[in-house]
Amino acid sequence: MSESRVVLELRGITKQFPGVLANDHIDxxxxxxxxxxxxGENGAGKSxxxxxxxxxxxxxxxxxxxxxxxxxxDTPKEAIERGIGMVxxxxxxxxxxxxxxxxVLASEPSKAGIVLDYASARARVSELAQSFNFAIDPDARIENISVGQQQRVEILKALYxxxxxxILDEPTAVLTPQEAExxxxxxxxxxxxxxxxxxxxxxLNEVLQIADRITVLRRGRKIETLPAEGATEEGLARLMVGREVLLRVDKTPAKPAEPLLQxxxxxxxxxxxIETVRGVSLDVHAGEIVGIAxxxxxxxxxxxxxxxxLRPVLDGRFSVDGRDLTHAGTHHILDAGVGHIPEDRQLRGLVLEFTLAENVALHDFDRRPYSRFGWLRLGRIVERARRILHEFDVRGGGPDTLAKSLSGGNQQKVVVARxxxxxxxxxxxxxPTRGLDVGAIEFVHRRLVEERDSGRAVLLVSLELDEILSLSDRILVMYEGEVVGEYGPDVTEEELGVAMLGGTREKEAAA
Amino acid sequence: MSDAETPETPEESTEGTEDTGGAPEPPPENTADRLAQWQKAGGVVAPVVTAVLAFLVGGLVVLGTGSNPIEAYRGIWNGTGLEWFFQVGSYEVGLPFSDTKVWFPWDPSSRAAENLQQTLILTATLILTGLAVAFAFRCGLFNIGGQGQYFVGAYFAIWIGSSFAGMNSFLHIVFAIVAAALAGALWAGIAGILKATVGAHEVITTIMLNWIAYFTGLYLFGQGGPLQNKEQVFSPTSNEVLEDARLPVFWGDPLLQGLHVGLFIALGALVAFWVIVNRTTLGYQVRAVGFNPDAARYGGISVARNYFLAMAISGVFAGLAGAIDMLGWRFSIGFSDIQSGTIGFVGIAVALLGRNTALGVGLSALVFGSLINGTATRNIPPDVFDIPEQAGNLSLTIQALVLLFIGADILILYLWRRTGQVLGVGGRGGLVGKAEPEP
Known part of the structure; x- marks a missing residue:
């Protein structure tokens, strides 16, 4: 991209919120x-x-x-008049x-100034969509179209x-990888x-993919503006977080011992x-991380x-440390020594209206020493929570803080800690790292490897191939409810990608 | 989380760089935010505003009917007996179980004292029916069945209280109360079991159970019913509770419906409610299920079991209400009493205004108890209303307005959360606290 004229310039923008300097002289x-x-990380002042x-x-x-x-x-209306659109x-x-x-909302073509001239609105929208090569049906209702298409409608709205x-605010957060492409x-x-x-x-990766220049903010300050060409993920991560961040997890080869989860x-x-898990068999040994891609x-x-x-088993069985738990129920499974970091921390991992101390006690509030004869021992519950929150460096609140007032990264730390x-x-x-930013991801990854090294069997399920590849000692690929392949840690992303789309199974069928 | 209206930065003063996800509390920028902060500030302001608004609008209604609202409210106030507390003087009061008299700053036998006794009799019952609704709310359940559970408790109290002549008085009372409480628990437990096993919505089932209790009562005590009083055939009613099974009156004349010890049962229930909810593993589970059943299940808590237990405990409170009414001052239940019974439904308003907390339920039971007693026709001077029944209607109007404004209050917060979600402020969860009813 050649040097061209500057269309927008912000000079020394400063915004103070009570107790927080959100933007500190940003250019x-x-x-x-x-x-x-x-x-920038969440909280850096971008928004x-x-x-x-x-x-x-x-x-x-x-x-x-x-x-x-x-x-x-002073108002979004003025921004729109100045040619600024925001998605x-x-x-x-x-x-x-x-x-x-x-x-066309808010500037809709009308008949006699009263009635919406839908035909003309529709024509203008079609024309607009065509001129930008957008595949979208102007008559579709918003509630019936995909999130990716809704985003296109937002962009068209700005173009209209x-x-x-x-301005696109975290546009890929809601999209699938294909939609992001x-x-x-x-x-x-x-x-x-x-x-x-x-x-x-x-x-980091998508910024490098799409941007011409990158401005990094940290804690309300501009750190640097640099061209995307020549920038690296590691370099950007360091600028964002302010210290070295290990994007690749540093770990020794696994020393798998006896199988714990069978x-x-x-x-x-x-x-x-519908039968969604169709005859899955796998073992996870002590001291290894098995990733499911x-x-x-x-x-x-x-x-x-x-x-x-949390879901009844139709057929087959599973055991932990030799104990059959197929129909044991959550309570007994947890008792048997299974820890579970759920995929949706807000839906399941935390009771948002509970305090952190209450959340930390979620599995063992009814066990000694945290209760006795049905009475909660709040002193012990709070004391233990304080210790764990400190150990896991949970910031933004203490044992008496409500879980919902923590940021997502710290909420996830509470779940992992528990x-x-x-x-x-x-x-x-x-x-385990969905929706987290680099600093928090590094923390969770490091922790998972530490757990492996202390002899736990770790089963990692993730949609992020990067995460699977960097953490797993063995990788299983699930496709249509079956395990269609098992790979060592050196497998390439391409090989996994083929298997994830059912490639290996079809090959088998053909052979 | 980046969004239009939330500054994403306030994390920095308190939290580190590894933060992500949901925005922390933004500084209050508008009325809705401030309202939400009031809400958090102990939730005291909103119920008070709600009650005050209800009385103001009620006053407008009175004005609309051509009466003087100030006179009307003065009449109600006098009827409640609450002015008793302001009539300080030098009096004597007898200590219980002795002939000793000691000095007392209030006149224990004034007209106001008599009114206050009636108010407190109602308050005691309302505390219990309020708790019956509040406890279920804490588990995320809307118990509309307080009335039915109250009836079932009342039937058992009447049946046991009017039978077993010659039994030791204390044992007789305890027997009747325990049976009534268990009956209420079973009745509500049916709805709990249905919810837990087949997912039948508790609102529907408790309403159905209300009608079953209602018609069962009409049959039992109605014309030719098995428990009908054989001496009073023409206005069907139950047998009278025996003298020995009646709750002792500790203030006022037992013959003129003095204040019975049921008040202490109600106050004890308030304490028990608080202790169970806040200090026991049961309360922890109930609250976890009420706030987030998915997280509770994930944590190994049996959601089904807690649905049942929460309903059953709610039923205990309602059953107790029926017992203290029957053993404390009514002593019999007639066909028409069953037809006109509403005290269980008022419990819903009590719980809502009291925000499902122990202290809140206690205070709002006093408000409703005062309101109902104060607007009783006998307490309103005849010159205030052209038609004396208007007083009772005013009482109902204010009750309805309280419910309406509570609904509006929740609606405002709900809308705020919804808008907040569009803008990314509110985070997950619709209403402020799952303990509120769905609007």
Whole structure:
């Protein structure tokens, strides 16, 4: 991308919230036709900065220049008038209305100034979509289209309002990898048409993939603006976090001992009564991490639920340390020494309205020394929680803090802390780093390897191939409810990718 | 988490760099945020505002009917007997179980004292029916069946209280109360079992059980029923509770419906409620299930078992309410009493206004007890309303308004959460605390 004119400049933007300096003299500029990524951990001040630009907040200090001209932006309406469009992470669409209606909303063509001229709205939207090569049906209702398509509607909405600066706030957070690829295609073609794009993210790989320049924020300050060309994930991570971050997990080869978790021909039904786990057999030995890779929805969730007693087993059996637990129920499975980091910490892992101390006690509140004869011993519960929270470096609250007031990363630390502190023999970790940023991911990964090294059997289920590859000592691939392949830690991403899409099974069938 | 309206930064003062996910509390930026902060501040403000609003609008209704609201409320206030506390003087009071008299700052036998006794009789019952709703709420269940559980408890109290002549008085009372409590527990437990096993919604089943209890009562004590009082054939009613099975009156004239010791049972139930909820493993499980059944199940807690237990314990409270009413002041239950019984339903309002906490239920039971007693026709001076029944209607109006405003209060918070979610502020979970009913 050649050096071109600056369309937007932020100078010395400062925003103070009570107790927090959200933006501290941030400078930022956007050139015509570039994708400029704003990178930083959650809490670094990215969204605050963009909210100021979009007129949702007003800055305490600093100025905004558009095409070299100093402007005041006090409302989103003014931002739109200045050609700024923003696609929020959570879409602002009306589910029961059609695509066309949503796009023309607030500046809709009308008949006699009263009645919506739907035909003309529809025509304009089709034309717009075609001119940018968007495949979208203007008559579809928002509630019936995919999240990826909804995002396109949001982008079209900005284009309809004649935006030439587009802000995308964590646009890939809600997308599948395929949808993310499509989004990048759209962004590139918009870029060719002269759109200038600000891309907010905390994911290193996608920033490197899409951006021309990258500005890194940390704790409300701008750390650096650098060209994407020549930047590395490691370098960016260091800028984001402020210290060396191990993106690759440092671990010694596994020393597997006796099998602790043994699963034999397990069959499980999902909520629709469809057999989603179809004869899975696997062993996890003490001292090893076994990773299960697979595209979402191939039975991984149901497998984990069955192994933790949350879903009945249709057929087959599983045992922990030789003890059959197939129909034992969650309580007994946990008692037998299984720790479970669930895939959705807010749905399952935590009672958000409980204090951290109460959450830490979730598995053993009814056992000594945390209760006696049905009476909670709050002193011990709180004391233990304080110790664990300290050990796991949970920040943002103490034992009496409500779980919901913690950030996601710290919530996940509480879950991991509880599961590990119970000293399980088998640790089942499902999507243990979903939604976390690099610092927290590093922590969880390190912890899982430590647990392995202390002789636990770790079963890791993840949709992130990177995570599977960097942590696992053995890798199983699940496809349509079956284990279709087993690989060593040196397998390539491509080989796994083929297996995850059913490639190996079809080969077998052919042979 | 990056979003339009939440500053994503406040983590920094308190938390490190490894944070991610849900935004921490943003500084209050608008009315809804401030309202939510009130809510958190002990949840005291909202119920008080709710009650005050209800009385204000109730006053407007009175004004609309051409009466003077200030006179009406003065009449109600006097009827409650609460002014007794402000009539400080120098009086004597007898100590229980002796002839000793000691000095006392209030007149134990004034007109206000008599009114207050009636208010407290009602308050005691309302505490228990309120707890019956509140306990289930803590487990995420909406127990509409307080009335039916109250009836079943009352039937057993009447049956045992009017039978077993010659039994030791204390044992007789304990027997009747325990049986009534168990009966209430069983009745509510049916809804709990249905919820736990086949997932039948407790709102539906408890309403059905209310009707079963209602018609069973009409049959038992109605014309030709097996428990009908044989001497009073023409207005069907039950047998009278025997003298020995009646709860002792500790304040006022036993012949003029003085205040019975059921009040202490109710206060004891409040303490028990608090202790169970906050200090026992059972309460921990009930709250876990109430807040997040998925997390409870994941934690190894049996959700089904807790649904049953929570309903059964709720039923104990309602059954106790029936018992103290029958053994304390009613002594019999008539066909028409069953037809006009609503005290179990008022318990819903008591629990809601009291926010399902022990202290809250105690205070709101006093509010409703005062309101109902204060608006009783006999307590309103005849010149305030043209038609004396208007007083009772005003009472119902205010009760309804309280419910309406509680609903509105929750609605406001709900809408705030919804908008918050669109903007990424609110996080998961719809209402503020799952203990609230779905709007």
């Amino acid at each position: 930022f500029d956007l050139r015509h036709g570039e994708v400029h990524a704003l990178l 605050t900065l963009m909210s100021i630009l979009y007129g949702l907040y007003s800055q305490d200090e600093g100025e905004i220049l558009i095409n070299g001209e100093r402007v005041e932006i 929020h992470q959570h879409f602002m669409l009306i589910p029961v209305m059609t695509v066309a209606e949503n796009i 309002r004649k935006a030439d600066i587009l 499509e989004l990048f295609g759209i962004l590139r073609s918009l870029q060719r048409d002269g759109m200038s794009i600000i891309f907010i993210s905390h994911k 699963v034999d021909d397990l069959r499980v039904l999902d909520d629709r009564e 697979g595209v979402d929805g191939n039975g991984q969730t149901e497998l984990v639920e069955a192994l933790t007693g 599961e590990v502190a119970n000293d399980p023999r088998v640790l089942i970790a499902a999507q």
